[in-house]
Amino acid sequence: MTGEEPKAEPTAGPGGSGEVRVVVVGSANLDLVVSTPTLPRPGETVLGDALRTIPGGKGANQAVAAARAGARCDFVGAVGQDGFADQLRANLAEAGVELRRLRTVPGPSGVALIAVDADAENLIVVAPGANAELTSLDADDRAAVAAADVLLCQLEVPLPAVTQAAGWGRNAGTTVVLNAAPARQLPAELLDAVDVLVVNQVEAAMVAGLAAETGLDALLDALLRLVPRVVLTLGARGACYADRFGLRLTVEAPTVDAVDTTAAGDAFTGALAVAWAERRGPVEPAAVTAALRWACAAGAACAQRPGASTALPTRDEIDALYAQSYPEPA
Template sequence: MTTTVAVFGSCNMDLVAYVGTAPKRGETVLGREFHTVPGGKGANQALAAAKAGAEVRMIGAVGEDEFGAEIRRVLQESDVDVAGLRTVPGRSGTAHIVVDDRGGNSIVVVPAANGTVDDLAEGDEELIAGSQSLLLQLEIPFPGVAAAAAAGRRNGVRVVLTPAPAAELSEDILSNVDLLVPNEHEAAILAGDDDPDRALAKLLELVPEVVITLGARGSLYGNRDGARVEVPSFPVEAVDTTAAGDTYVGVLSAALGEGADMPEAMRTASAGSAVSVQRNGASSSMPTRREITDFLAGR
C-alpha cells in the first residue's frame, strides 16, 4: 500500500566543505572536498520519504537562480510532485555546512526564498488535504508552519513536526501537531531537561505522540496512553551525519503510512539513517526502499 505524504518546508542548496577538524572561531583550515547538494529540511524529508516508497508532494519556494532550478530537478527525478513548489524573485535558500572527519557537522542556513513561505498559497491546502501525513520543520517562518499545521488538522491529516532549528513553539502550532520528532538536543531545549525520559514525559504534555532520536543510542517513543518504545540504533561507521534526522523522519512517515506499527516503523527509520550516515551529502546519501530492505535483511 502506497502512502501519500505532503511536505511543507524549506528547500536549500547545501554548500558542503569536508575538513579534518572544524575551524574554531577566528581560525582558517584547509578543506579536502567541496560539494553542492540540494537539501533543506523540507526537501530532505520529501526525498527520504519518496525514496522509501511514498508518494510525496513538496510545498515551498525556491528562487529564480540556478540553485532553484537544480533543487526542482532533483526533486522531480525522485518522483516528488513539485506542483506546490513555487518560484519567487531573488535567491534560493542555502545551507553552508562543514563536515569533519568524525562525521559531525556545523551548519549556517540563509533562508532567502524560504522566508516567503509564511502562509498557504493557492492550491496548498488541496495538496495537504489529499495526503495521509504532513511533514513540517522550522526553517520557514512560523506563521507558515502554523497555517500548514492548521490545514492538516482541518483535513484530518496526521501532522508530524520536526522542531529544528529548536525554538519555543506557540500554541497555534502545537495544538495541531500529532507527532513531534525532535533529536535529543531539541528535546532538551523544548522540555528544559536533558534527560530523554523526563524530556519525553514533558513533551507529551504538549502533543499526543513523541519520538526522540538519540543518535548512536537509537530512538525513544511515547504517547499519552502510556506506551513507551525504545529502539536501538544500528552500529555503523558514520562519515557524514548531515541528513540523518531528516532521513529518519521521511522513512518513519512512509512506514507508518503503509501500516507499520510504531516499533517496526522506528526500526525501519533507524535502518534508513544508518545507511545515510555512511555516505557523504544530505539528499545524495538517502537510501532507496530496496537499500533499506537489504540492510535490514543483513541484521
C-alpha cells in the same frame, strides 16, 4: 488528534505495504559542503577539501527521503530566481517528488554552509533566501494537505506557514508530523495540531523549555504535556518513543561505518512518515518498534554516504539494512 487511541491496521513488512501520500511543507537549500579533519572553533580557520554543491534543505531532503522510501510525495516550498533553483528542482523531480506547489520567488534560493569532519560530525549555517518568503499557503496547498495520509513539516520556513498547514491537517484528519528543527519554543496553536513530534535531545529541551542536560524521561514527560506522541532521536544510539496512551520504548540503530551524518536525521524522519502512513498510526508496541527500526535503518543507510539528498536511501536499501540489523526471532 482526538486524544483517542487509534487502531492500527495490519500491514506486511517493516515499513508496511501499499502506496501512501505524504505532503511536505518545508525548505529547499543548496548545500555548499567542505570536508575537513576537524570542525573549526570560534575564531579558528581550518583547511578543508574540495567544495561540493549538493541539493538539501530539511524540507526537500525529507520529501526526497519519503519518495525514495515509497510514498507519493508533494513538496510545498519556495526557490529563488537563480541557478541554484534549477539544481533544487531537478533533484526533487529526479526522486519523483511532485513540484506543482513549489514556488519561484524573486531573489536567491536558500543556501546552507556545511563543514563535515573526519568523525562524520557536521557544522551547518543556513541563509534562508527564498524559504523566508513562504509565509502563507493557498487553497491548492490546503487541498493537497487534506488529501494526504501524512503532513510532514519542519521549522526552516516561517512559522505562520507551518502553523497554517498543521491546522489544515488537524481539521482534515491528516496525521501531522513535526520535526521541530531548528529548535525553538512553539505556539500552542501549532502544538495542538501535532500528532507526532520528532526531535533530538537538544531540540527536545528547547521545545520543552528545559535545560539541555535534562534526562530523557523528564524530556519525554514534558513533551507529552504538549503533544500526544514523541519520537526522540539519539543519533547512532537509535530513538525513543513515548505517547499519552502509556507506551514508552527505545530501539537501537544499526551499526554502520558512518561517513557523513548531514542528512541522516532527514532520512529517519522521511522514512518514519512513510512507515506511519502505511500503518495508519502504529500504536501497538510491535508496530511502533518496527516503524522506528525502519526509520533508524534509513538514517544509518544515509550516514554511509557523503552528501545530503544524494545520500538518501531507496526503499530497497532501507529494507536490506533493516533485515540485516533486526533479524526475525527464531
